[in-house]
Amino acid sequence: MSTHRFILEPYKGVSTRHTCPNCHRQRCFSKYIDTEKQIQFPEYVGRCDHEQKCGYHFTPRDYFEQNPLEKDKFAENENSFRSYVPIKETQPIATSYIDLDIVNQSLRGYPANKLFQFLSAQFGEAETLNLMKRYKVGTSKYWDGATVFWQTDNQSKVRTGKIMLYNSETGKRIKEPYNHVTWVHSVLHKGDYNLKQCFFGEHLLSEDKSRPVALVESEKTAIIASYYLPQFLWIASGGKNGCFNVNSLSVLAGRSVVLFPDLGATDYWQSKISLMKSCGIEVQMFDYLEANATEDERKEGYDIADYLLKVKPGEAILQQMIRKNPVLETLIDTFDLKLISVQQGTPRPKVLPPKKRGFRL
Template identity: 60%
Template sequence: MKEKEASCIDPNLVASSLGHYQQNKLFQFLSSQLGEDEATKLMMKYKVGSAKHWDGATVFWQMDVAGRVRTGKVMLYDSETGKRVKYPYNHITWVHSLLKQENFNLKQCFFGEHLLASQSNMPVAIVESEKTALISSFYMPQFQWIAAGGKHGCFNDENLQILKGRKIILFPDLGAWEDWQVKANKMKSLNIEVEIFDFLEKRATPEQRKEGYDIADFLLEAKQPTAILQDMIKRNPALKILMEEFSLMLENSSKNRVNPRKKTGFRL
């Protein structure tokens, strides 16, 4: 029996959520850190929109390599801290649930997966959260950053097929290294070339562990991605070979950073 194909979201709905940046709380945070122009570029590149389910909410569209929108994850962030709003309840839901589509066959894909179709010569960096992928992409464009959507997301055999033939680097959050080592071993069993870095585990302070830092938190705090990348290479020389193979420069991508401007946002 043929397996049922994944259901998709109307691309017109995606398009309607982009380009209106007056209210989005995540956009406001990114603008304060990276500048409004750069935040806009990231949101458009990654197909990040706004939802009116909660005031200022963000929708992370999951678009696969064929350009099909599998679903969208709706989340609410604090515009000052950039942290998810979890009180008085965890503000997270799904577009396909909000639309109440009958017989919707959900098959998630990596956030940012659509970018792999046109960037086949870049090594792929995988992180847990969508926000981390956005920020890391700004500071370290030497990699194509995608997000698994959580510690255990998007690591089944079907999802991993798109990574074959690519150079993959895993960047687990603090406390998730052992779990992601298991995932790395699984990927290797599927003949996927993968490296996993314990940079955060080696360098984190007790306070950073308490706060649950990820690579984006380090980048925002240090504002020295070159130093971080060089430290990673020192710990794993294979990364340098990977970088040289694609003639990628070890330079601070923030040299063209713009100064933060007036905050804006957008709505669906």
């Protein structure tokens, strides 16, 4: 337990984080408080969380040096102030980033990309290329035809990349003889890499600040759903547990967010709603899938993309989808959406067994 009288106010929700008086960013400023509750410091006595870009830090000692009468007024004796020693704060380790040259080199070679091949069969090559470029999805040679999902934050800096291999016919991940997933910073042997993950698609938040956000687990799902339901800005957590922390969620403050968890993850995501609301996020949960899924769908771990992909080109698509999947009618009615039609894509290419290509990206 701290023995210091003056400390930075502990985090207890967004009400304890304020607008920085220097850089004017919201919800990033921590005020100093008196643990003995005798002194209430002015609004400017505190520290900005943006140490690199702002660096504002006005301590109680600074305040008393500028206002000696205030020290005399509130301190019962000189020893009460002299006993104050500023908290020795460890400097946070700077977040590591991937060199943009490496990222840009991956934004090509799409004809060999297995996920690109699968999506092209659904949407056509031109539309698939637009989706890959928009979400900054790359191609890796780590496995022949592998995909790189770059985690690009809202400052357009790349935190890392997740390398995954897909079956070009089914669109499913290759998990045999082992799960084909790894990380770019690991492949590059960056042992001292300080990874702080962000949402996949986070860079899109600054481009469109009004559109409601849809949060899913899978990067692939975010891409697919963004085609069918562009009324939402689709981002992905990268997994059931991904990005559910105050630092990661801060980029969604002030946004309207709808959660679309995979089957089996609804209860866990439901438990995170209070945390999200404390971060200033307006949250809704679309839990119709969990309540109405079949046993086979549960075993397969369906998500919203699996339902959206049950489309046959050349038919009355929306009616056919609703007939087979009543969940879609509920989704459309709930959020007053319009579904984008899908045209016949190019034939699905033959699947070749993956070959590991050493430690190249």
